[in-house]
Amino acid sequence: MIRHVVMFRRQRDIAPDAALEKRLVERMTQLGAEIPVLRAWRVAANELVRPISWDYLLDSEVDDAAALDAYLFHPLHQALIADLKPYFEWAAVDYTV
Numbered sequence: 044m045i046r047h048v049v050m051f052r053r054q055r056d057i058a059p060d061a062a063l064e065k066r067l068v069e070r071m072t073q074l075g076a077e078i079p080v081l082r083a084w085r086v087a088a089n090e091l092v093r094p095i096s097w098d099y100l101l102d103s104e105v106d107d108a109a110a111l112d113a114y115l116f117h118p119l120h121q122a123l124i125a126d127l128k129p130y131f132e133w134a135a136v137d138y139t140v
Contacts (some may be wrong), residue, residue, distance in 0.1 A: 050097035
């Protein structure tokens with residue numbers, strides 16, 4: 044099993060847009076039910092404001108590297124990435140569990 048963890052934060056040079064952010068996070072949350080290779084999927088918002096904090100966390104699991112590739116290159120995921128890029132930056136970690 045591979046755990047895929049991604050942290051998101053609004054790009055520093057982008058003005059906050061609560062409505063847009065809400066739509067993007069809702070789409071991110073719904074994506075977990077739309078791609079069959081995903082075994083676990085959780086999107087959570089940061090609850091404490093600290094200088095090192097990111098705004099959101101995506102915590103997911105897939106069976107193996109092939110499943111991770113299937114998710115990463117899935118058209119629904121690629122469409123979401125295109126919409127996330129102008130608003131969020133992110134960092135990811137993938138590891139075996």
